[in-house]
Amino acid sequence: MTYGPARALPGEQIQITTNPDTEPFWEAAKNHRLTACQCAACGHFRMPPSPYCPECQSAEKRWPTLPGTGTVFSYAICNKNPKTGEDYVYVPIVVDLDEAPGTRLNANVTGCDAEDVTIGMKVTVDWTPIQDGWVLPNFRKA
Structure with missing residues (x-):
């Protein structure tokens, strides 16, 4: 089946x-800066962010700027558009x-046809x- 461009x-x-x-994640995104919650004590990344590090239980956090690249x-x-039900091709991914x-983010992918998305694709x-x-x-698609 041919789906066409992913949107x-x-x-x-x-x-x-x-x-x-x-909120720190979303505030960074407003400035087109990708970040993830990292424990300031042990360095463990955690997404979604949580009050305490699952590795060392520290409440200390930092939000480093990431390069904005990843792998599907x-x-x-x-x-189908989940809100309206209209025909609409989109490709939700886990990056x-x-x-x-160990950090994964849910998002949509664009810049290619939907049927060209593959596991391992660089984005x-x-x-x-x-x-x-x-x-x-x-x-x-990168």
């Missing part, structure tokens, strides 16, 4: 909520982030404006 979901349909553990760990091809061992961050002035990191 990000329309930003005006996406709304997020934040909390003290996730998993994906699915979808052909292993470079320079953040680079792309930014999608969404509701309330927030920005969502998505990825495109």
Whole structure:
């Protein structure tokens, strides 16, 4: 089956909520900066962010800037907009982030046809404006 170009979901349909553990991620994204929560005590990355490190239980965090590159760990091809039900090809992916061992991020991929997405494909961050002035990191084929 031929699906055609993979697209990000329309930003005006996406709304997020934040909390003290996730807000630094979203604030960085507003500035087109990809980051992930890292334990300031032992260096363990954790996404989604949590109040305490699962490795050493420290509450200390840092938010290093990442290069915005990664590898597709998993994906699915979808052909209906989940909000409206209209025909709309998008490819949700799980990305292993470079320079953040063990850190994965859910996103959409663009920059290629949906049927060309593969596990192991290299991707680079792309930014999608969404509701309330927030920005969502998505990825495109590198």
